[in-house]
Amino acid sequence: MDTEGYRDHPVRSYVLTGGRSRPTRNTLRPETLLCTVDDGRELPSHAGRHQHTLLRTCRGTLALAEVAAYLRLPVSLVAVLASDLLDGGFLALRSTATHDLPDTELLEEVLDGLRSL
Amino acid sequence: MDSAASDPAGTAPARARHLAATVKRSVKVLVVGPFGVGKTTLIQSVSEIPVLSTEESITTASVGVDRRTGEKSTTTVAMDFGRVTVGGDTALYLFGTPGQRRFWDLWSGLADGAVGVLVLVDTRNLADSFEVLDQLEDHTRLPLTVVVNEFPGAPRHSVEEVRTALDLPAGTPVVSGDVRGRPRAVQALTTLVAHALEQRARQAAAA
Ligand SMILES: Nc1nc2c(ncn2[C@@H]2O[C@H](COP(=O)(O)OP(=O)(O)O)[C@@H](O)[C@H]2O)c(=O)[nH]1
Ligand SMILES: [Mg+2]
Numbered sequence: 001m002d003t004e005g006y007r008d009h010p011v012r013s014y015v016l017t018g019g020r021s022r023p024t025r026n027t028l029r030p031e032t033l034l035c036t037v038d039d040g041r042e043l044p045s046h047a048g049r050h051q052h053t054l055l056r057t058c059r060g061t062l063a064l065a066e067v068a069a070y071l072r073l074p075v076s077l078v079a080v081l082a083s084d085l086l087d088g089g090f091l092a093l094r095s096t097a098t099h100d101l102p103d104t105e106l107l108e109e110v111l112d113g114l115r116s117l
Numbered sequence: 118m119d120s121a122a123s124d125p126a127g128t129a130p131a132r133a134r135h136l137a138a139t140v141k142r143s144v145k146v147l148v149v150g151p152f153g154v155g156k157t158t159l160i161q162s163v164s165e166i167p168v169l170s171t172e173e174s175i176t177t178a179s180v181g182v183d184r185r186t187g188e189k190s191t192t193t194v195a196m197d198f199g200r201v202t203v204g205g206d207t208a209l210y211l212f213g214t215p216g217q218r219r220f221w222d223l224w225s226g227l228a229d230g231a232v233g234v235l236v237l238v239d240t241r242n243l244a245d246s247f248e249v250l251d252q253l254e255d256h257t258r259l260p261l262t263v264v265v266n267e268f269p270g271a272p273r274h275s276v277e278e279v280r281t282a283l284d285l286p287a288g289t290p291v292v293s294g295d296v297r298g299r300p301r302a303v304q305a306l307t308t309l310v311a312h313a314l315e316q317r318a319r320q321a322a323a324a
Contacts, residue, residue, distance in 0.1 A: 028226070029226035029227075029229065030145070030198075030212060030226065030227055031143040031145040031210045031212075033141075033142070033143050033208065058133075059133075060135025061135055061140060062133060063200070065169070065196075066133070068171045069170060069171045069198075070169075073171075074171065074174065075171055102144050102230065102232055104314065104317055104318075107232065107314050107317070109207065110144055110209060111310045111314065112203075114303060114306050115307060117201070117203070117303055
């Protein structure tokens with residue numbers, strides 16, 4: 001993996017995210033599912049290149065970590081970008097991200113699913 | 118979809134492997150263990166997509182500043198991961214990470230809400246796994262399953278020997294096999310999820 005490109009991240013991240021280092025919502029985890037809202041609205045003109053790429057990448061459902069890998073950006077940075085796009089209604093959460101543990105019913109379904117792989 | 122022409126800076130992402138439209142939720146397990154123990158191998162054995170990787174930068178502020186110079190430096194830590202869709206509507210993610218807690222903390226929310234942890238061990242270097250297990254026991258209450266990755270020529274220990282050497286919490290499942298094969302890797306996952314369910318049932322009964 002290209003580690004050279006990450007050298008300047010602390011500074012670049014700061015600029016790219018408009019000076020914030022944390023997303024405005026704390027519900028985004030690496031496995032949170034995201035999907036672009038396809039309602040024909042254009043991003044505001046001040047939106048950055050990475051936000052455009054993020055929306056293009058999420059035309060189908062992907063987890064936050066997958067988006068970060070495809071964009072070659074840290075998950076923490078993509079969480080901030082995604083958070084802004086969620087606030088603006090350009091991106092939607094596919095899964096309801098909660099901080100609860102997966103419930104028993106979900107675990108049973110996962111177990112059945114694994115057994116029939 | 119992402120043509121180079123529309124992204125002249127050359128940052129067009131590799132063609133994304135989207136989830137099926139039927140998938141509406143996700144769960145995750147962590148795959149931890151020392152370098153070279155077979156984390157990426159296990160993840161690739163199960164994953165429906167080629168293993169992906171992402172990096173996070175870490176400053177020496179979190180790992181200890183150089184005392185002589187007082188300088189901070191930045192280094193990066195990689196996490197690789199894969200996914201498998203189960204039951205049509207659930208994406209199961211497998212996140213591979215070195216066991217040290219200071220590394221997981223880089224990925225905020227990585228351990229939160231996880232189904233459990235697959236702890237990979239190599240019988241040639243059992244002691245390398247002590248720190249990982251200490252971290253897991255001290256900082257999480259996640260269900261664990263130990264996966265003994267059987268490298269050729271590695272000493273074969275009985276499950277009881279491994280359990281004793283690693284001083285595992287009572288009831289922690291231990292499975293072994295070659296994680297290059299999908300059946301073994303899937304079996305490790307089913308064992309972990311079944312254990313998580315049992316632990317849940319025991320807690321409910323005790324409450
Ligand atoms: N013979 C054998 N080799 C393995 C097995 N699992 C992993 N390896 C090899 O061991 C090396 C390290 O594995 P890797 O998955 O990259 O370890 P990681 O650092 O924990 O991600 C690779 O060259 C794998 O091909 C196994 O079960 N048997
Ligand atoms: Mg690896």
